[in-house]
Amino acid sequence: MTDKKIPLHKHPHLDEPADDEHKKKIVLVGNPNVGKSLLFNWLSGLYVDVSNFPGTTVEISQGHIGQHILYDTPGIYSVASFNDEECTARDIILDADLVINVVDGVHLERDLFLTIQLIDMGLPVIVALNFMDEVEKEKIKIDVEALETRLNVPVIPISAARKTGLENLVKSIPCARKGAVSETLKHEISDMLNRVGSQPEAVLILEGDVTVAGRHGVPAGIERDRIYLQRRLRVNQIIEQIFQIHSHRSIREWIGRLMIHPVTGIPIVAVVLYLLYQFVGVGIAQYLVGFTEETVGQGVYEPFVRQIIARMAAVNIKADIIHEDHNGHMVTLSSTNFYFPDGTDNDPANYRVLQNYSENGTVIIEYQFYDIWAIFLAGEFGAITMTVTYIFLLLLPLVIGFYFFLSVLEDSGYLPRLATLTDNLLSAIGLNGRAIIPILLGFGCVTMATVSTRLLNTKREKTIATTILNFAIPCSAQLAVITALLARTGGLYVLIFIGILAIALILIGSVLNWTLAGTSSSLLIDLPPMRFPSLDNITRKTIFKSYHFMKEAIPFFFLGSLLVTAMQLTGAMKIWESLFEFITTQWLLLPSESARAFIMGLVRRDFGAAGFLNMDLSASQILTGLVTLTFFVPCIASMIILFKERGSREALLIWFGTWIIAFLIGGILAHILALF
Amino acid sequence: MPLSKAPASKLLKIKSIPDPDVKTQLIRFGITEGTKVKCYHKIPMGPLIIRYYKQEIAIGRKIANSILVELL
Numbered sequence: 001m002t003d004k005k006i007p008l009h010k011h012p013h014l015d016e017p018a019d020d021e022h023k024k025k026i027v028l029v030g031n032p033n034v035g036k037s038l039l040f041n042w043l044s045g046l047y048v049d050v051s052n053f054p055g056t057t058v059e060i061s062q063g064h065i066g067q068h069i070l071y072d073t074p075g076i077y078s079v080a081s082f083n084d085e086e087c088t089a090r091d092i093i094l095d096a097d098l099v100i101n102v103v104d105g106v107h108l109e110r111d112l113f114l115t116i117q118l119i120d121m122g123l124p125v126i127v128a129l130n131f132m133d134e135v136e137k138e139k140i141k142i143d144v145e146a147l148e149t150r151l152n153v154p155v156i157p158i159s160a161a162r163k164t165g166l167e168n169l170v171k172s173i174p175c176a177r178k179g180a181v182s183e184t185l186k187h188e189i190s191d192m193l194n195r196v197g198s199q200p201e202a203v204l205i206l207e208g209d210v211t212v213a214g215r216h217g218v219p220a221g222i223e224r225d226r227i228y229l230q231r232r233l234r235v236n237q238i239i240e241q242i243f244q245i246h247s248h249r250s251i252r253e254w255i256g257r258l259m260i261h262p263v264t265g266i267p268i269v270a271v272v273l274y275l276l277y278q279f280v281g282v283g284i285a286q287y288l289v290g291f292t293e294e295t296v297g298q299g300v301y302e303p304f305v306r307q308i309i310a311r312m313a314a315v316n317i318k319a320d321i322i323h324e325d326h327n328g329h330m331v332t333l334s335s336t337n338f339y340f341p342d343g344t345d346n347d348p349a350n351y352r353v354l355q356n357y358s359e360n361g362t363v364i365i366e367y368q369f370y371d372i373w374a375i376f377l378a379g380e381f382g383a384i385t386m387t388v389t390y391i392f393l394l395l396l397p398l399v400i401g402f403y404f405f406l407s408v409l410e411d412s413g414y415l416p417r418l419a420t421l422t423d424n425l426l427s428a429i430g431l432n433g434r435a436i437i438p439i440l441l442g443f444g445c446v447t448m449a450t451v452s453t454r455l456l457n458t459k460r461e462k463t464i465a466t467t468i469l470n471f472a473i474p475c476s477a478q479l480a481v482i483t484a485l486l487a488r489t490g491g492l493y494v495l496i497f498i499g500i501l502a503i504a505l506i507l508i509g510s511v512l513n514w515t516l517a518g519t520s521s522s523l524l525i526d527l528p529p530m531r532f533p534s535l536d537n538i539t540r541k542t543i544f545k546s547y548h549f550m551k552e553a554i555p556f557f558f559l560g561s562l563l564v565t566a567m568q569l570t571g572a573m574k575i576w577e578s579l580f581e582f583i584t585t586q587w588l589l590l591p592s593e594s595a596r597a598f599i600m601g602l603v604r605r606d607f608g609a610a611g612f613l614n615m616d617l618s619a620s621q622i623l624t625g626l627v628t629l630t631f632f633v634p635c636i637a638s639m640i641i642l643f644k645e646r647g648s649r650e651a652l653l654i655w656f657g658t659w660i661i662a663f664l665i666g667g668i669l670a671h672i673l674a675l676f
Numbered sequence: 677m678p679l680s681k682a683p684a685s686k687l688l689k690i691k692s693i694p695d696p697d698v699k700t701q702l703i704r705f706g707i708t709e710g711t712k713v714k715c716y717h718k719i720p721m722g723p724l725i726i727r728y729y730k731q732e733i734a735i736g737r738k739i740a741n742s743i744l745v746e747l748l
Contacts, residue, residue, distance in 0.1 A: 077704035109729050110706040228703045420734040424722035432736055522736030523723050524701055
């Protein structure tokens with residue numbers, strides 16, 4: 001098992017000149033956290049497309065490098081098909097004309113496995129040996145020339161973070177070449193190559209890739225274990241020759257260790273959560289969204305749209321002149337209705353009266369539309385009024401904020417350590433540490449978090465995580481209102497509230513863990529080194545993920561608004577309201593007008609809680625109302641995403657389940673509180 | 677002895693990895709039967725972290741129970 005020593009030609013003319021004329025598909029391939037996206041950003045410049053690669057669900061970035069197209073791929077440890085991301089990466093690689101394989105110089109023994117697989121697949125490869133700055137700092141010695149010789153492809157030392165060696169990498173792209181295929185595999189590959197006509201696919205078929213084998217109608221190989229093992233041995237031999245490492249422990253390894261040690265790790269989690277709360281919960285949810293949603297959306301944008309619709313639609317405009325009294329309360333001085341059966345444009349005289357009237361002081365204008373189209377567009381849940389405000393001025397800032405924070409955690413290497421630290425707790429409810437990501441995201445937006453449960457390994461874990469999210473995790477919009485209401489009740493009630501949620505979360509998780517068939521997967525992840533994240537990369541990642549989420553969720557928010565308006569117009573809403581009234585007054589011991597809060601809660605979770613803000617409630621009533629509403633049904637957008645992700649059976653079970661749990665716990669709590 | 681019972685900060689040699697998926701995943705990380713690793717850190721009742729070269733890998737208890745190692 002020795003590699004033939006072929007002298008490496010460093011002339012940039014390995015391909016015939018004609019090849020340079022047409023567009024090549026250049027694909028960046030590498031293990032996770034090897035600085036691939038940073039390199040992609042540098043190579044592709046400012047203009048990047050985000051697209052679904054045909055037939056896949058994972059979105060990938062695409063840019064240009066000269067006349068060639070450059071694709072980024074999800075980080076993979078080998079070309080295989082264990083999950084969605086790997087399948088996507090595999091298909092892009094199979095389609096590649098040339099591969100830039102990014103490897104982490106510090107973790108060369110791991111990364112060369114993929115390199116050799118790419119070489120075995122017969123793809124023209126150039127290796128970008130990244131993190132050379134860290135390699136020097138860690139006093140690692142890599143014999144680059146010997147590595148080039150063993151692999152028989154160009155190896156270019158770079159540092160994507162320090163931007164060194166990058167020009168050299170670009171210049172060397174034409175030197176990419178097919179490398180030295182493993183001796184042990186040569187015969188098998190050429191046999192399979194004769195049957196299927198493509199070396200990359202031949203290798204994957206030998207390694208047991210069922211999909212690729214199916215495409216050629218040949219049985220998939222059964223010797224992946226042996227091939228992987230031989231490849232690993234070849235890597236080890238190369239590493240022994242070219243890689244020298246001194247085992248000293250650097251500061252960042254020490255920091256990384258503090259994060260997973262419970263004694264230091266738990267306070268660190270507390271600090272991280274506090275920062276998250278300050279950044280997203282206070283900074284964005286309260287201050288920024290307070291401005292964008294209320295001032296811009298409800299103050300400027302929505303009145304503007306309604307005014308335009310009112311020009312053409314039958315409308316009653318109620319104008320209240322208000323005044324602030326000595327106690328700071330708003331008092332209505334006078335209220336007048338102006339009716340325009342054919343819109344304001346068709347009755348300019350009456351409109352002038354309205355304008356003159358409005359000049360008498362501070363005016364609040366309310367539009368009541370009568371045409372069905374106008375109600376759908378600009379009514380209480382209007383598709384172009386409330387829904388647009390909600391999506392772009394409330395949800396978007398929150399989603400961006402959350403993804404930004406998450407990207408920082410991800411790129412710094414903290415997230416896998418957090419997963420390791422919490423693995424313990426999450427195992428108790430049938431999840432593993434990885435589930436901490438959807439749970440964290442849930443405090444931002446449950447819809448967003450439900451989408452992210454895709455990263456969990458088994459169907460079982462996805463079900464458990466989704467159920468917990470939709471039952472017991474309040475989203476940030478809801479949290480803002482909850483915080484405001486709990487501020488009135490005092491510390492003890494806050495503790496009871498958190499306690500009930502925590503206990504319910506554990507109980508629901510445990511029950512599912514006991515009752516669902518099968519077993520959950522166990523944690524098996526690599527912990528990348530702690531690194532300072534690059535702002536450029538985080539920004540791009542944030543934009544990329546936010547765009548991806550919004551693109552998927554926006555249609556459902558519109559659908560939801562149409563649905564609610566339809567319920568209102570058909571009178572279905574009224575029937576619900578009267579049904580609710582009985583439950584809220586008799587069972588939850590809340591005032592009858594709180595029935596409306598639960599109706600609104602069907603649409604948006606924070607709407608429900610916000611309904612309580614204007615009511616005169618005792619502390620126990622606030623607690624009962626908030627607990628019930630938190631467990632109560634997910635918002636309409638979450639619900640529709642839930643159907644899409646988990647299927648109708650599971651979605652309906654969760655939906656009806658929330659009704660039962662919410663009113664059961666709420667009622668019991670109300671009656672217990674009534675005893676004191 | 678199972679990896680989960682191995683003492684922290686000691687050099688270990690991996691004897692067997694019965695689960696084929698875990699085996700494949702560990703080969704990709706660089707670890708096979710016969711590889712010498714260090715048990716770097718154990719979280720009480722939770723996962724443990726093994727080290728190979730500069731790489732750290734977190735392994736859940738259940739998997740760690742199934743992997744057999746010997747002390748060197």
